Structure formats: C-alpha cells, structure tokens
Amino acid sequence: MSNYKSGIWAGAVIFLLALFLFVLSLQYSYSSALGPGPGFFPTWLSAILMALAIWYMYDSVKGKNASSESWPTGRSLKHILFIVISLVLFVIIFSLFGFLLAGVIFLAMLFYKEYKWYTTLLMSVGITVFIYWLFNTILKVYLPLGGILF
Numbered sequence: 001m002s003n004y005k006s007g008i009w010a011g012a013v014i015f016l017l018a019l020f021l022f023v024l025s026l027q028y029s030y031s032s033a034l035g036p037g038p039g040f041f042p043t044w045l046s047a048i049l050m051a052l053a054i055w056y057m058y059d060s061v062k063g064k065n066a067s068s069e070s071w072p073t074g075r076s077l078k079h080i081l082f083i084v085i086s087l088v089l090f091v092i093i094f095s096l097f098g099f100l101l102a103g104v105i106f107l108a109m110l111f112y113k114e115y116k117w118y119t120t121l122l123m124s125v126g127i128t129v130f131i132y133w134l135f136n137t138i139l140k141v142y143l144p145l146g147g148i149l150f
Helices: 003-025 040-062 074-097 099-111 117-138
Strands: none
Touching: 003 040, 074 099, 099 117
C-alpha cells in the first residue's frame, strides 16, 4: 500500500472514531448552571479531532505525510506493543483493584527503563497520589480506590 493511501485510510479511521465520539457527546448537556456541562469537552475535543483528521488526509493527498515505513517494525513496534499492553493491564488492574494500585503499576512500567528503581517508585507513587488527590479533592470526580478488595 502506498503512503498516500495509508495516510488517507488512517485519517478516515480517526475521523470516523471522532464522529462516533461527537455523536455520543451530544447525549450530554452542553452547559449547566455553573458553566460548561458534561458534554462541553467531549463535543469540542471530538470536533477538533475530526478537523485534524481532515487536515491529515489533506496533507496525505499533497504528499506531506510520506514516510519510508508503512508499518512500525523492530524496536518501534516493540515500544508500541509495550505501551498497548501496559494500557490493557492498567484497565484490568483498575477494574479489579482500583485507581491507586493500577496507577502506580502503570507508571512504574513506563518509567522503569529510564530511571533507577527508587526514582521510578517515588515518581509512580507521587504522581498517582497527586492525581487521585486532584480529582477527588479539587475536581470532585471520585476515583475508585478498589474494585474487588474495597
């Protein structure tokens, strides 16, 4: 497959995903008495993603997105698969044990190659606790502590 066609296909898939999310976001109220409602950000983000997908397809037609690789191989593919597997594990651990444990494990998996073990542990715990505090205290969006255990 030529780079021209692969860019159009990628843009089309992203556009369809954004369109689907846009339609779903219309089910939520756009505004509330206090300001933006639960549909505000999903509506705008999906609309922006649709615009970017169209822009990407346009650039692909003009040849600006040409790449020598049609699919990631070797080390690049390993990095992508590692991140995807980490995300899947995060979702599984999150549903079983809650945000705190899932967040620490997920970040530790991402940081362990770049930092020493104690730095990885400190950053993973610190970032996860900070995000948990931010959402529960400031934003009033309660993240679950645990699924099966709590």
